[in-house]
Amino acid sequence: MSITKRNLVMCPRCGTSLQMAVESEHRGKEVIISYSHLCPVCRYKEMVEQINIRLNGDKIYIVKQYEKFK
Numbered sequence: 001m002s003i004t005k006r007n008l009v010m011c012p013r014c015g016t017s018l019q020m021a022v023e024s025e026h027r028g029k030e031v032i033i034s035y036s037h038l039c040p041v042c043r044y045k046e047m048v049e050q051i052n053i054r055l056n057g058d059k060i061y062i063v064k065q066y067e068k069f070k
Contacts, residue, residue, distance in 0.1 A: 021037070
């Protein structure tokens with residue numbers, strides 16, 4: 001049995017390990033879900049991924065954006 005180490009993302013400002021934060025925003029018929037890394041010490045924020053969900057009539061549009069890998 002082996003123990004694997006998690007990949008920690010470090011803050012470029014202060015060197016602390018970043019925490020994953022999930023935020024959602026509701027705007028009428030649209031929902032925006034954001035995944036980001038957040039530093040608990042200096043409040044540095046790095047966007048990882050954003051998902052937009054929009055209702056248009058009887059259709060649901062889902063758009064996924066990878067901010068970190070662009």
